[in-house]
Amino acid sequence: MVMLxxxxxxxxxxxxxxxxxxxLISSGKxxxxxxxxxxDYKYLSIKRINCQFDNGKVSASFKASIQAEKDMRIxxxxxxxxxxxxxxxxxxxxxxxxxxxxNTYFLDDYSYLSSVMDMDxxxxxxxxxxxxxxxxLRDEKRDKENDFEVKIDSGLYxxxxxxxxxxxxxxxxxxxxxxxxxxxxIITDTPVHQSVYVDPDTFKLRKIRMEDVPNSRNLNISFSDxxxxxxxxxxGEIFLQFMSPESNLEMRVxxxxxxxxxxxxxxxxxxxxxxxxxxx
Numbered sequence: 001m002v003m004l005x006x007x008x009x010x011x012x013x014x015x016x017x018x019x020x021x022x023x024l025i026s027s028g029k030x031x032x033x034x035x036x037x038x039x040d041y042k043y044l045s046i047k048r049i050n051c052q053f054d055n056g057k058v059s060a061s062f063k064a065s066i067q068a069e070k071d072m073r074i075x076x077x078x079x080x081x082x083x084x085x086x087x088x089x090x091x092x093x094x095x096x097x098x099x100x101x102x103n104t105y106f107l108d109d110y111s112y113l114s115s116v117m118d119m120d121x122x123x124x125x126x127x128x129x130x131x132x133x134x135x136x137l138r139d140e141k142r143d144k145e146n147d148f149e150v151k152i153d154s155g156l157y158x159x160x161x162x163x164x165x166x167x168x169x170x171x172x173x174x175x176x177x178x179x180x181x182x183x184x185x186i187i188t189d190t191p192v193h194q195s196v197y198v199d200p201d202t203f204k205l206r207k208i209r210m211e212d213v214p215n216s217r218n219l220n221i222s223f224s225d226x227x228x229x230x231x232x233x234x235x236g237e238i239f240l241q242f243m244s245p246e247s248n249l250e251m252r253v254x255x256x257x258x259x260x261x262x263x264x265x266x267x268x269x270x271x272x273x274x275x276x277x278x279x280x
Contacts, residue, residue: 156198
């Protein structure tokens with residue numbers, strides 16, 4: 001679900017090669033370097049996205065494009081064989097989706113989307129992924145710099161920490177559209193081990209690993225093929241893998257044709273006779 005060189009000019013892949021040893025630095029300095037090198041934008045569009053999705057039961061490929069206004073909205077357009085399949089609008093407090101294949105739509109908070117993905121999602125999480133800045137999700141009041149450890153692994157900085165799995169946010173109920181299957185109860189207030197792998201030259205994210213041992217859940221996200229967008233770098237490929245007792249979800253996303261220019265807003269307009277599939 002992730003995210004567009006200005007206009008249609010060709011972007012160059014960025015490959016970093018370090019011949020000297022990586023110096024060990026403090027966690028505070030590493031965190032500041034990550035935040036200072038996060039992708040900053042007011043407007044961002046990614047006009048060519050190829051996605052491959054597999055959850056062990058369903059395997060599919062589709063195309064998408066994204067239009068985002070920072071901290072305000074994210075619009076995702078989905079298509080298959082150049083035929084519109086759906087449109088997704090994300091705002092800080094709502095999820096809106098039009099399904100053109102089934103002539104339906106829904107308005108919801110993030111409960112249903114979290115249920116489909118088998119993980120808690122919210123606007124801040126999606127926004128952090130688009131900005132390539134996982135540190136934006138950090139609670140600075142709770143997370144002290146000395147709660148993080150830094151090590152070097154295979155020429156990359158690794159920022160490690162242990163967080164506690166929180167309960168579902170109060171504005172997210174259990175969706176009545178959750179897939180009909182018996183789901184094990186998630187144990188909250190348990191440690192989740194997090195490892196963030198960072199390029200020592202660009203301070204861009206290369207990998208994120210989260211391990212929730214009590215609930216047997218693991219999340220891995222890798223970022224590669226960084227390209228120049230103006231004077232900044234953005235990943236051209238994102239690979240996400242989420243493993244749990246219930247599923248093994250994989251999604252590979254290839255991105256191209258980026259723009260940071262303001263574009264006409266895509267409004268949420270439901271075609272006549274489309275049926276709403278939730279009552280909320």
